[in-house]
Amino acid sequence: NAGVMQNPRHLVRRRGQEARLRCSPMKGHSHVYWYRQLPEEGLKFMVYLQKENIIDESGMPKERFSAEFPKEGPSILRIQQVVRGDSAAYFCASSPQVEETQYFGPGTRLLVL
Amino acid sequence: AQKITQTQPGMFVQEKEAVTLDCTYDTSDQSYGLFWYKQPSSGEMIFLIYQGSYDEQNATEGRYSLNFQKARKSANLVISASQLGDSAMYFCAMSFSGNTPLVFGKGTRLSVIA
Numbered sequence: 556n557a558g559v560m561q562n563p564r565h566l567v568r569r570r571g572q573e574a575r576l577r578c579s580p581m582k583g584h585s586h587v588y589w590y591r592q593l594p595e596e597g598l599k600f601m602v603y604l605q606k607e608n609i610i611d612e613s614g615m616p617k618e619r620f621s622a623e624f625p626k627e628g629p630s631i632l633r634i635q636q637v638v639r640g641d642s643a644a645y646f647c648a649s650s651p652q653v654e655e656t657q658y659f660g661p662g663t664r665l666l667v668l
Numbered sequence: 669a670q671k672i673t674q675t676q677p678g679m680f681v682q683e684k685e686a687v688t689l690d691c692t693y694d695t696s697d698q699s700y701g702l703f704w705y706k707q708p709s710s711g712e713m714i715f716l717i718y719q720g721s722y723d724e725q726n727a728t729e730g731r732y733s734l735n736f737q738k739a740r741k742s743a744n745l746v747i748s749a750s751q752l753g754d755s756a757m758y759f760c761a762m763s764f765s766g767n768t769p770l771v772f773g774k775g776t777r778l779s780v781i782a
Contacts, residue, residue, distance in 0.1 A: 588769055597672075597759055597772035598713070611769060646713060648770075656703065657763075657770060659713035 557582065559649050559660035560629075567666045574634040574641070576663045580649030587630045588657060589615075589622060592644040604630060637667045670695045672760050674773035681750045682781055688735070689745040689776045691760030697721075701763045702743040703770065704734065708756040716758075719743060750780045 560579040568574050580587050585605055590598040600614040604624035615622065619637075624630040634641055644664050648657035671694040681687035693702070704716040719727045719734045727734040735744040747754055757777050761770040 586768075590770075597774045598761075598770070600769035600771070603769055614769065644711065648713075656715055656718050658715060659705070661712045664711070
């Protein structure tokens with residue numbers, strides 16, 4: 556059973572470009588969470604999705620950030636017009652049902668030049 | 669507001685010794701879960717152990733055990749027989765009934781010395 560997969564593992568963007576981060580949950584998991592980790596800090600929750608639904612986006616900036624988890628395919632975290640402050644590690648986690656253990660992907664390291 | 673506190677920014681332990689990493693939490697919820705994750709220098713987040721607030725027994729997973737003291741609101745991680753490969757950042761996290769995203773502490777960097 557493959558674990559949570561994220562790609563790309565590293566992403567470099569110039570200011571103003573768009574960043575698309577992909578997450579494929581573990582097989583059988585229908586709940587996906589995105590977290591952001593700044594250097595030397597813990598992870599901060601951004602958004603929680605189930606298939607085709609955003610359940611909680613309270614941790615996501617109101618502008619430039621969006622997330623989706625379509626019926627088919629991976630979950631996508633999209634950052635438009637990136638700024639240097641968006642540089643961070645973005646982790647995706649999945650769980651089989653609410654309140655079960657969350658298993659994390661390897662993360663995507665975004666660097667904005 | 670729910671909060672996780674890890675008071676030890678860094679810890680050192682001799683190989684083969686046991687070490688305790690502290691974690692305290694603050695919540696008024698009665699139903700919650702406590703987690704520990706390991707983040708080695710390669711960056712991935714590895715799930716180690718889980719404790720439910722209603723679990724009467726302390727959780728154990730191999731060399732990891734969770735010293736859960738509900739009245740003190742603490743959930744310390746104990747690693748027995750430390751190995752060099754245990755050197756990593758360790759994060760305590762919490763989930764809450766009706767609010768499933770995890771809340772993380774700032775982490776403790778553990779260094780195992782040969």
